[in-house]
Amino acid sequence: MALFLMILRKMVKNRWLELSLLIGLIFSVALASSMPIYTHAILQRMLIKDLEVLQTDSNQFPSQLYAYGYLTSPPEKEEGDNRLLTEMDAFLAEQSKQFGLPIRLSSQTRSTLTFELTPSDPSKIDPKVKRAAELTAMSDLEKHIRIVDGVAPASEPVNGVYEAWVFPELLNQLKIVLGNEFTIVNKDLKQTIRIKPVAVIDRSDYADLYWTNHLNDLPTKFFIPYSLFEKDFITTHTFKNLFAYWNYVLDYHQLKLEGLDTYIQTNERIENVLNSHFSSYTLKNPAIATLKLYGEKEKKLRTMLWSLNVPVSILLAFYLFMVANLITDRQKTEIAVLRSRGASRIQILIGYVVEGMLLGGIALLVGPFLGLQLTQILGASNGFLEFVQRASMEVKLNKEAYQYAVFAVIASVCMTLVPAVLATRATIVGHKQTLARKNKLSFVHKTFLDVIVLAVSLYLLQSFHRRMSDLVALGLDSMDMKVDPLLFLVPALFIFAMGLFLLRVYPWVIQLIYLIGRKWWPPYLYSTLLQVGRSTTQYQFIMLFIIMTLATGLFSASAARTMNKNVEEKIRYKNGADIVLQSRWENDAPPPQSGSSSGFEASEKSTQPLVKKRVQFTEPPFLPFTQLAGVEAAARVFTKKDAFLSLGKVSDKTVIMGIDTDDFGRTAWMRDQLLDHHINEYLNLLATNSKAVLISKSIADEMGAKVGDVVRIAWDGMEGATCIVYGIIDYWPSWNPNPIMTAGSSAGNSTASSSSKQVKANAPKLVIGHLAYIQNNMAVEPYDVWIKLKPETTSLALYDDLALKHIPIVNLVDTKQGLVRSKKDPFQLAVNGVMTLGFLIAIGISFIGFLLYWVLSLAGRILQFGVLRAMGISFGQLIGMLMTEQLLTSGAAVFIGMITGTTASRLYVPLFQLTFDSSSQVPPFQVSFDPNDQWHLYVIVLVMIGIGLLLLGTMLSRIKIHQAVKLGED
Known part of the structure; x- marks a missing residue:
């Protein structure tokens, strides 16, 4: 108890330091616990979105369990024994609850094989017409239909006749009317x-999920009341062969990630039972294929989050080490005295362990809830330091979040114990010797650890570059958004090592400045230069901290901006314009033939050569597209x-693009500096001659074509047209010049160089010419309409106008919607959210660390400032000393951080190209810097330094000379 009270008194005495350490621990726990919370939240959102897309694309309800079994030749059983179907009904009813989702609809269906129908009264029905149908019973059918004509069937046979519902299609197909009676005679009955x-009935609601699996065979069914079918046909085993169907529609919007395994296992259990009881069966559950992918998606997202959080x-x-070191530095004399009086290192360390456990316990209580709030920030991010009002994610604390929090606390507390372990090794004599030798090299610089880590990071950089070169050269697929944790760890190591290396050079720079102006420096500057030059080790912690904060912020900003911008440019380039659509063209193509020809026609056709008729198209008017709402071009x-x-004699496959140069230049999107000249210059060149064409560089390299050559373009069924090469281009809107291959396609080649040659020989080719020339000399065929929207126009306004003007659209691609979907991608959200969160945390702890260091530094130098004031140094000169000291330390750290961050961004951000499919990454990956991000950083740093100077100046103004001198005498 005495030890506990002593620890509490010590913590109260150093309350500001302890509070700073606690803040660091809380942020560490919050960051660690936010990762599983965010992973769960974003995957939960993505799960529901994926299932909604599946429903839209496939026109199937994702969580619909549809099963059928075929009963064949059951053995002779006693009357009323229908145990198999009864057991299956009960089993599936029970298992449908095991999915853990609300059941929106359930139904059972019994159906026979198709039987031939014989008119009971041939005088009323034409007996020559062959008729066949099946008897079916569906549970709760009455609730999902409306009677169009006639009356509802009786629940019992009427004079031995079973009455039935039918759809109108059956009457038309069998050529009968209501009231016609038929007899089914079969040897198996x-x-x-x-x-x-x-x-005659119809569906009461055409959107009713009840009918999802029964639309194709409605014209072949007589529907008998379900209870009657069960009583008269099932229990008596009237039919030797029978189909049994079960349909359960579950509410997938209530599906949780925690229930995925249960959902999949329940589906497998049902399939096993069906397999063991029926000779033939089918089980459909569209969601299963999507759900099975989520284990792998979770692993990838978790890896990415860890990678993003490395810096x-x-x-x-x-930060934790620095604060713990400051606390230990203030207590080193006390530790040395305890050691000299017989206290063991274990006894001293126990006190620090208890202190760490107290602070860690508080962090464990508060951190996960802060992590919960941080996750909301991740979900609202729309870009780096950009937030939008997006539907909130479903976030909650789970067991895994607390596990991460415990690991974070243990690791953080262990980090804070390192300075204490080192301090307990020194005796009182060793401590005094250390105080007298403050100018000695740090351990890192003594062992050249900075040089070693810098060399390792540069070596790994070269390794990444070799890997990237192979992927780009061969067009291999690096797997979509596959993130290597080293992509974030190596830049962090480089920043750390580069900062330490520049701090190794820093004392020499101070010494040089001192020597240059030694004869002219005023006393207060002379004193400052001596103070900084002789105590560089003392300033290294805060300087390295500022360097890492600033450099990491710059790197994070550049990485996030680069990845966002390249994803955006990839979508814009691939589409070519804001909207790409194709309207319906009238043509004289014959309708598709169904069935086979007669024998005579077939033999006649076989003797005639097959001549493919060229389809003639009628071009729809183009003017209405230019007049749509919000269209700029x-x-x-x-x-x-x-x-x-x-x-000449060389011919090869190519893509031909026909354009109107003026319209194309005002409509298409193209990134600057992709071509040797601006795209408009190429269009102006093309406009000078109707026969002029631009060719891709792949044509020039492989076929030897050059400017001025005469070439001929054509396609099947066309005579072709003669053109003149006016220019050679590397890129063009919507055209991908990269070879698209897979790793396996080049695996058989003996060397990488041979693979590269093969790829180069198969590179895509493009010819750009005048649309009018192509139409006049070859053919008029359907083209796309590219539309550029006005900045303030939404896509919805264009859609509404298309519908209002009744313009038939065959296909439409919306670039804006593609950009919105990309920003909602979980991996893109992770990049933006985690980078933003990391940046804000870095700035926050940097501000706290900066103020803490300088306040403590000033408090430790009160005697020095008091003596200087007593010697006649004015208050203004003291402020000048502090400003100079800040400039030489914090200012130098900011400058070094800028250099380090910019260098790390230029060296390592291009490696993020490895996270994308190299074959589809067009335009080429480009590092992006947003000046606003840098200004944000610089303003924050200036505010931080300004507040620090204000606090230090305030503290200085309150120093009383006689108290400072008296304190020194004591």
Whole structure:
């Protein structure tokens, strides 16, 4: 108890330091616990979105369990024994609850094989017409239909005749009317069945999920009341062969990630039972394929989150170490005295362990809840330091979050114990010797650890570059958004090592400044230069901390901006314009033939050569597209993929693009500096001659084409047209010049160089010419309409106008919607959210660390400032000393941080190209810097330094000379 009270008194005495340490621990725990919370939240959102997309794309309800079993030739059983179907009904009813989702709808269906129908009264029905149908019973059918004509069937046979519902399609197909009676006679039946349709029905709601699996065979069914079918046909085993169907519709919007395993296992259990009881069965559950992918998605997202958090985790660890070191420095004399009086190192360390446990316990209580709030920030991020009003994610604390929090507390407390362990090794004599030798090199600089880590980070950089070069050269797929943790760890190591290396050089720079102006420096500057030059080790912690904060912030900003911008540019380039659509073209193509020809026609056709008739298209008016709501510009763009280019005797496949140069230049999107000249210059060049064409560099390299050459373009069925090469281009809107291959396609080549040659020989090719020239000399075929929208126009306004003007659209691609979807991608959200969060945390702890260090530093130098004031140094000169000291330390650290961060961004951010598919990354990956991000950083640092100077000046103004001198005498 005495030890506990002593620890509490010591913590109260150093309350500001302890509070700073606690803040660092809380942020560490919050950051660690936010990762599983965010992973769960974003995957939960993505799960529901994926299932909604599945429903839209496939027109199937994702969480619909649809099963059927085929009963064949059951053995002879006693009357009323239908145990198998009864057991299956009960089993599936029970298992449907095991999915853990609300059941929106359930139904059972019994159906027979198709039987031939014989008219009971041939005088009323044409007996020559062959008729066949099946008897079916569906549970709760009455609740999902409306009677169009007739009356509802009786619940019992009427004079031995079973009455039935039918759909109107059956009456048309069988050529009968209501009231016609039929007899089913079959050797496999135990009895003769008479059937009569008495009601024509239709679905009461066409969107009703009840009918999802019964639309194709409605015209072949007589529907008998379910209870009657069960009583008269099932229990008596009237039919030797029978189909049984079960349909359960579950509410997938209530599906949780925690229930995925249960959902999949329940589906497997049902399938096993069906397999063991039926000779033939089917089980459909569209969601299963999507759900099975989520284990792998979770692993990838978790890896990415850890990778993204590497820099800020290192920064937090460094902050904790720095604060713990400051606490230990203030207690080193006390520790040395305890050691000299017989206290063991274990006894001293126990006190620090208890202190760490107290602070860690508080952090464990508060941190996860802060992590919960931080996760909301991640979900609201729309870009780096950009937030939007997005639907809130479903976040909650779970067991895994607390596990991460415990690990974070243990690791953080261990980090804070390192300075105490080192301090307990010194005796009182060793401590006094250390105080007298403050100018000695640090351990890192003594062992050249900075040089070693810097060399390792540069070596790994070269390794990454070799890997990236292979991927780009061969067009291999690096797997979509596959993130290597080293992509974030190595830059963090480089920043740390680069900062330490520049701090190794820093004392020499101070010494040089001192020597240059030694004869002219005023006394207060002379004193400052001596103070900084002789105590560089003392300033290294705060300087390295500022360097890492600033450099990490710059790197994070650049990485996030680069990844966001490259994803955006990839979408814009691939589409070519804001909206790309194709309207319906009238043509004279014959309708598709169904069935086979007669024998005579077939033999006649076989003797005649097959001549493919060229389809004639009628071009719809283009003017209405230019007059749509919100349209700034529109262009006609014709693309023919299976075309040919001939140069002399050499011919090869190519893509032909026909454009109107003026419209295309005002409509298409193209990133600057992709071409040797601006795209408008190429369009102006093309406009000078109707026969002029631009060719891709791949054509020039492989076929030897050059400017001025005459080439011929054509496609199947066309005579072609002669053109003149006016220019050579590397890129063009919507055209991908990269070879698209997989790793396996080049695996058989003996060397990488041979693979590269093969890829180069198969590179895509493009010819750009005048649309009018192509139409006049070859053919008029459907083209796309590219539209550029006004900045303030939404896509919805354009859609509404298209519907209002009744313009038939065959296909439409919306770039804006693609950009919105990309920003909602979980991996993109992770990049933006975690980078933003890491940046804000880094700035916050940097501000706390900066103020803490300088306040403590000033408090430790009160005697020095008091003596200087007593010697006649004015208050203004003291402020000048502090400003100079800040400039030489914090200012130098900011400058070094800028250099380090910019260098790390230029060296390592291009490596993020490895996270994308290299074959589809067009335009090329480009490092992006947003000046606003840098200004944010600089303003924050200036405010931080300004507040620090204000506090230090305030503290200085309150120093009383006689108290400072008296304190020194004591």
